[in-house]
Amino acid sequence: MKKRFILLLIALVLFSACNSTSPVKHSTTTELYNKEISSATNQNTRTVSLKNPYKGKNLVIAVTLPKVFNETSESASFPQYFQDSITGKLAKFSKMTVLDRKNESLIKAEQELSETGYYSEESAAQIGQMTNSQLVVVGNIQQIAGLYEVNFRVNDVTTNEIKASVNNRYSLTEMQNGKAVNEISQNLLESLGIDLSDKEKAELSKVNSVDNKSALNLAKGVAFQNSDEYIKALDSFSKVSGYFELEAKNNITEILSSSIDTMDLQERITYYNILKDKWNKIFLQLETYMNENVAYVVYDFSYLEDKVDMVMENVHFSVKPGINCVPNAVAMKVFSAVYNEWQEIISDKNNTVWTRSVTQPHLGNTGEYFEFYYDFTITVGLFDNDGNLLVQNKISPQGIRGIRRLFGIVDSNLIAKSAEAYFERAEYNQINFSPLKIDKIANGVNIKIINAKMSIFDRNNRKGGYDGYKQPPIISHDEWNALSN
Secondary structure, three states: OHHHHHHHHHHHHHHHHHHOOOOOOOOOHHHHHHHHHHHHHOHHHHHHHHHOOOOOOOOEEEEOOOEEEOOOOOOOOHHHHHHHHHHHHHHHHOOOEEEOOOOHHHHHHHHHHOOOOOOOHHHHHHHHHHHOOOEEEEEEEEEEOOEEEEEEEEEEOOOOEEEEEEEEEEOHHHHHOOHHHHHHHHHHHHHOOOOOOHHHHHHHOOOOHHHHHHHHHHHHHHHHHHOOOHHHHHHHHOOOOHHHHHHHHHHHHHHHOOOOOOOOHHHHHHHHHHHHHHHHHHHHHHHHHHHHHOEEEEEEEEEEEEEEEOOOOEEEEEEEEEEEEEEOHHHHHHHHHHHHHHHHHHHOHHHHHHHOOOOOOOOOOOOOOOOEEEOEEEEEEEEEOOOOEEEEEEEOOOOEEEOHHHHOOOOOOOOOOOHHHHOOOOOOEEEEOOOEEHHHHOOOEEEEEEEEEEEEEOHHHOOOOEEEEEOOOEEEHHHHHHHHO
């Protein structure tokens, strides 16, 4: 019996040794990918799988700029917006190492492989080699019949196998409001075998509007900056918050930068001309921008007061709080950024050689450079419930005052650092109507704004004063509160 036990033990040892001496082989990307999925889903390791779902650990993925066909002003921001957004989603919901557009190896690959900054699907293998990534995301966007057709796929660079792909069409609103990004990201993650919990799926089905708007505005700002639309770029960058805020601030600094770091005469003359042309563009664009965005006409008709006079058989109506002209906070941020930087530039006497050749902006109806005053004329009507106009009143709320006029002094050296220092906040203007005969209001009354006009100034017609009027945006008090928050 003892001899049989020893022989059986020897046999077991030999069998175990045979099974443990197979050569070790380096796993390819596909083998690693399949092995981890298999391990996470194996029935014999169900308990481990629930605690450690497959999240793509040890995989490196590069997200490239998608190509936009027939690019328009509306779609110019899509490449960076989709790249940044998809990068963020992949990084958040997986354990893959995700290379963003700031990665040095990806930047180098972009410079070497494509002059336009886009990657084709055929470049995926090269991208993988240059970035040491196993997976590469490539995509394209094109407008078809009023919709945007979006195609994204993930290539395994070692096998050229398509690991994930998504193809769908979206409206412009869906492209910008985060719906397209969320659906594409979830599709790619699930196609790659990334396990998403119910909570994560629920999170991907909703859009964080603040983060999404910041990513979109950053991308819009870059697109505007690349096309020398400096003020529109500043407007977009001024709306960025959170993760991208520092980058947006750096871009604002880059736009307004005017440093000269050369002593060579010809180089300095060339750069002086560049600065002169740039700031002439900035100021001309600033005039248009301020005329279109400086303020809102805000109304609050929540309380309609009536006073009945039975002797005269009429009714006096007044509306409270009424009408207010409120500065656009984003426009003031843009204005303050330009104004403060210009004050810094002209305070350096070395810049006089080129700053004197720049035409400064003429704003509002004053035409005195950075001083501005926008005044308003608003016509409000009282209507019966059939829509008939009963009586109207024209009012002129306090206008939007800027810079030196705000302080009641003239000081060319004044530099206010806060955006709020550039405007006054007015109170609501109560609206009073002429008395109406009682028989005219038999079926009730309601109040509406008939029109609103804001005076503007044209630099080409300084002595003439007004070039005309624009209609500022008209919003309710509730809408204003929503914008403020």
